[in-house]
Amino acid sequence: MSDKIHVLYIDDEDNNLKSFRASLRKDFKIFTAIDAEEGLRIAKEEEIHVVIADQRMPGLTGTEFFEQMIKINPDPIRILLTGYSDIASVIDAINKGEVYRFIDKPWNIEQIKNSIKNAADIFFMRRELKEKTIKLQKLHSEMNQFVYSLSHELRGPLMSISGISKLAKLEISDPNALEYFEMIDTATGKLDDFIYKMLDFYRSTKIDHKITEIHFQEIVNQQMEAYREKFDLTHFKVDVQVNQQIPFFCDEAKIRVILNNLFSNAVQFQKEHGGQKWISLTIDVVEENAIIAVEDNGIGIEERYRAEVFNLFARATQKNVGTGLGLYMVKEAVEQMGGKIDLESEVNEGTTITVTLPSLNKGEF
Structure with a gap:
């Protein structure tokens, strides 16, 4: 050309x-x-x-x-x-x-020249934008495949290591050896949790909305079953209430991301001592909104950190748990669906996070 x-x-x-x-x-x-x-x-x-x-x-x-x-x-x-x-x-x-x-x-010749040049600038800018859009769409598709392939390839060996470790512990009586296997289990558990977090991160920030009718009781039942397998909740009092009498439409994957991270934080950021640990999960569907509230009596968040906890990789404690992704993913998922999030917390008293989501129509996104 x-x-x-x-x-x-x-x-x-x-x-x-x-x-x-x-x-x-x-x-x-x-x-x-x-x-x-x-x-x-x-x-x-x-x-x-x-x-x-x-x-x-x-x-x-x-x-x-x-x-x-x-x-x-x-x-x-x-x-x-x-x-x-x-x-x-x-x-x-x-x-x-x-x-x-x-x-x-x-x-006029000069008028024609200027008009052609200005019009051509628009043509080439549009073409460049179109080419970049195609490249971005291709990259987005490739990233989807990469993330899910990577998570599958990582989790397979992890589950094998974890399974072998559990079998070995049943056959070994040496307390030192058992301690080593406990360390292996802890490390594999952390890595598996991080992989889950990466998948949640991708679902909450990169994948387009898929609007379906939401049945909160079914979702909560499924998630609570998964939480009981993942966390040791024997020392927790967990109170769950779901009040839904009307249809609600939203992105189910992003709702699960919100629930997963809020509940995970409530479990992990608990006081090591100090009596009964408890977590309350309440969901109320009223008019065109769903209000999700997760409350705990954990370590709480100092006032100086409260404005930052929703930032990427931000941590409000020196406690060696979490990735600094959880509340960021919650915020991203909530904002993408046009909702809002509120946080109330007191040090050594606990934290309440309330998420309000609007009911969505497929045509809105």
Whole structure:
């Protein structure tokens, strides 16, 4: 392709075509057509950046030509030449022909040059944006495949190590050896938890919404079963209440991300001593909103950290648990669904996090 801007000019007067070519051929690569039919053929076969058409032509008008051209090649930027004032034609050109600008006849050479250059700038910016969008879509698709493939490949060996460790502990009576296996179990558990966090991170920040009807009681039952397998809740009093009498529509995967991270934090950031540990999970569906509240009597969050805990990799404690991702993922999921999140906390008293989510329609996202 040449470096010159490619310009197609359609006019039913041959003298105008010759004058246009002679005046602008040094600056641009010029294509000319004596009627709309020839112009459509050139627009279909050649790479064209800017199209200029006279409005008053036999057969198709300039506006009608542009309307037809959009169907076969919508990319070139369109300029209409008008030799008279006709507001109806101008409106038609804007609405049907998607015209970039108008130039009065007889045209001025410098005006034409500037208009072509400005129109070409728009053409090339749009093309660059389109190419980048395609690359981003490809990257997004590849990242989806990569994340899920990576998680699968990592978790397989982890589960094997964990299973072998559990079997070995049943057969070994040496307390020192048992301690080593406990260390292996702890390490594999942390890595497995991190992989889950990475998957949740991707679901909450990178994957588009999938809106379905939400049955909170079913989701909570499933999640609580998973939590009891994952965490030792024997020393916790867990109170769960779900109040839903009306349909609610949202992204189920992101709701699970929210529940997973809020509940996980409530378990992990507990006081080591100090009596009965408890966690309360309440979900109320009222009108067009779902209100999810998770409350605990854990270590709490100091006031100086409360504004930062929703930031990526932020931690509000020196306690060696967590990845610094949990509340960030909650915030991202909530904000993407148009909801809001509130935090109340007192040191050594506990924390309450309340999430309010609107019911969504498929057409909203």
